[in-house]
Amino acid sequence: MDWVIISPTDEEDCHPLTVFEKVDSAVYRVLNIHADYAQQYLTVVKRFKQDANPSTVLEYLSKHPANILAFGHGNTKAMGLNECKIWLDVNHIPEWVKGKNVVLVSCLTGVELGKKLAEKGANYYGLDNVGMLVAAKDAEFCRFFYADFIGLLEAAISLANGYSEEEAAKRAKIRWKNEIEYWLNFYSEEEIKLTSKTVRCNSQLAQLLTTCMVHNMHSFVWFPPGGAETVNWGAVVGALALLSFIAVAFKAMEEKRKRVMV
Amino acid sequence: MKEFIVRWFRSLPPAEKDMPAIPYNGKIYTPRQIYEMAISNTLPDDLQSKIERREFTTAMEVYRLGVERVLTYLKSIPPDFVISVGGKPYTVEQLIEAVEKGTPVGRAFVEAEIRKWELLYRG
Numbered sequence: 001m002d003w004v005i006i007s008p009t010d011e012e013d014c015h016p017l018t019v020f021e022k023v024d025s026a027v028y029r030v031l032n033i034h035a036d037y038a039q040q041y042l043t044v045v046k047r048f049k050q051d052a053n054p055s056t057v058l059e060y061l062s063k064h065p066a067n068i069l070a071f072g073h074g075n076t077k078a079m080g081l082n083e084c085k086i087w088l089d090v091n092h093i094p095e096w097v098k099g100k101n102v103v104l105v106s107c108l109t110g111v112e113l114g115k116k117l118a119e120k121g122a123n124y125y126g127l128d129n130v131g132m133l134v135a136a137k138d139a140e141f142c143r144f145f146y147a148d149f150i151g152l153l154e155a156a157i158s159l160a161n162g163y164s165e166e167e168a169a170k171r172a173k174i175r176w177k178n179e180i181e182y183w184l185n186f187y188s189e190e191e192i193k194l195t196s197k198t199v200r201c202n203s204q205l206a207q208l209l210t211t212c213m214v215h216n217m218h219s220f221v222w223f224p225p226g227g228a229e230t231v232n233w234g235a236v237v238g239a240l241a242l243l244s245f246i247a248v249a250f251k252a253m254e255e256k257r258k259r260v261m262v
Numbered sequence: 263m264k265e266f267i268v269r270w271f272r273s274l275p276p277a278e279k280d281m282p283a284i285p286y287n288g289k290i291y292t293p294r295q296i297y298e299m300a301i302s303n304t305l306p307d308d309l310q311s312k313i314e315r316r317e318f319t320t321a322m323e324v325y326r327l328g329v330e331r332v333l334t335y336l337k338s339i340p341p342d343f344v345i346s347v348g349g350k351p352y353t354v355e356q357l358i359e360a361v362e363k364g365t366p367v368g369r370a371f372v373e374a375e376i377r378k379w380e381l382l383y384r385g
Contacts, residue, residue, distance in 0.1 A: 020349075021349070021350070023349050024344070024346070024349075024350070024351040026344055026346075026351055027344075027346045027349060027351055030346075073349050107348050107349060130347055130348035130349075130370070131346070131348065131349070132345070132346065132347055132370075132371070132374065133345070133346040134343055134344075134345055134346075135343070135344050135345070135346050135351060136342050136343050136344065137342075137344075138342075180378075180381075181275070183277070184275035184276070184277040184278060184382075185275040185276060185277070187276075187277055188276070194342055199340065199342065202338070203276065203277040203280070203281075203335070204334075204335035204336075204338040204339055205335075205339065205343070206277045207277055207281065207331075207334075207335040208335055208336070208339055208343075208345070210277075210378060211332070211371070211374050211375050211378055212345070212374070214374055214377050214378040214381065215370075215371075215373075215374035215377070218374075218377055
């Protein structure tokens with residue numbers, strides 16, 4: 001299963017009229033650490049970083065469609081990359097997303113964009129709220145700096161390991177829960193690596209990190225291909241059975257009442 | 263009676279034991295304070311029964327609890343770290359101000375804290 005990772009670095013300034021603001025370098029640094037972690041477990045055919053511009057990315061994917069793990073600014077209808085430019089939006093969903101897994105580590109895309117991607121045949125995982133993240137300007141690769149969105153990374157890794165779409169969604173939540181539990185219990189065993197020094201994790205940093213993780217976990221959404229609205233057929237069948245039972249009971253009561261009146 | 267609180271205290275993760283957690287009579291207690299009261303036989307019966315039933319508090323108290331919990335740990339975060347909410351980074355001081363003023367970002371952070379508290383204490 002081939003993946004393309006898109007993890008912008010945003011070294012360009014943005015025009016004031018662009019939809020998205022320039023992302024702070026500390027934030028992109030930590031998002032790239034998330035991408036580095038995921039890359040260890042995925043077959044990555046291409047990773048866009050400084051060159052993560054909409055035109056470059058879209059041109060590549062139109063020629064080499066692949067599963068996508070993308071990081072960047074998002075809103076309900078669109079997602080941006082470097083130069084604060086939009087690469088995916090609800091009105092322009094490329095055909096090549098059909099049959100692909102699309103994991104967007106990005107604010108709010110689960111509200112509308114994710115549903116549209118699913119309607120076009122993609123298997124989408126993302127967030128329906130803003131994302132929260134603990135960052136540092138000189139963050140280095142360590143467990144602390146890839147924990148915030150660990151569930152979304154787990155969704156991609158689970159798919160790569162052959163789990164079904166639904167199992168990947170379940171494993172995403174379980175991974176977040178396990179990671180939250182880990183940091184609240186074993187924070188003192190972890191070192192947080194910064195370029196200039198290493199900081200031993202304390203209970204306050206563990207609390208801050210886990211609050212961000214809880215928020216992200218609650219914002220997690222999955223839309224399978226074919227449409228955003230997943231029908232819970234068990235509930236539908238149950239409701240129909242209950243309605244027919246009520247109808248039968250009502251009819252029986254009516255007949256009994258008529259017999260009494262006669 | 264005391265055994266229940268001892269078991270409850272021991273079951274909590276280490277990072278949680280000194281966090282504000284249980285509102286009671288206008289004060290917010292940490293699990294360790296509750297544990298120490300239980301050990302010294304000064305824990306009020308109704309507080310113990312609240313903990314056993316996991317019925318701690320009203321919505322108003324919960325929000326105040328969320329604010330107090332967030333401020334407790336934010337004040338000790340080293341300046342090396344920033345918190346990004348929706349891609350926008352906040353220094354610790356800016357986030358504390360947002361929480362104290364009740365801005366949308368501050369409220370979002372407090373609500374996330376309340377969800378975590380509910381996971382830990384209400385299961």
